[in-house]
Amino acid sequence: MNHTVQTFFTPTNTHHPLNYEMLKEEQEVAVLGETSMPDHVVWSLFNTLFMNSCCLGFIAFAYSMKSRDKKMVGDLTGAQAYTSTTNCLNIWALILGIIMTILLIIIPILILQAYQ
Template identity: 45%
Template structure:
């Protein structure tokens, strides 16, 4: 059985004033940071900031599905802010705990 598929042929653009470049701007979907929010909820979740980030990530995804890209961008930005604050607090708390463990270990020895 022979295939009737033929690959498309490429033709160079020929213009009167020379070669031209065509730029097509593609609008990107706004980010919803859902994976980062799930990680913030799972690992630490100080002051429920990870839960808030997860909530705004879901809202951003819902707005994107409806077609409201500006609303999705706004909710995604809010989720990103909550994720940054949650990550910062998790790191600071981890550093404090490590320092306290080291100080307690030195006192025992």
């Protein structure tokens, strides 16, 4: 049996055929480049556990899971849309959570000072 490999595409600057390792590395780089889009799961989980005002943290967590699912399937456009929604929901959950925490500290202090 003859085990020679014939390639149709060769680099332009050399006359050596591409080997399997070079093609595999290029494919790995392409796959890693496509999946580098963040899905904000950790941030959504933090907002769900600690800053869950108006259930925005839980909704953001659900959207981040949908984004991760779309990314695993290969639908990068759908994953980007869910990631954008997740990012917006996380920002609002964090802002509202910080405001509510500050109000929960300030209002009892003001009530206690009013009775003294």
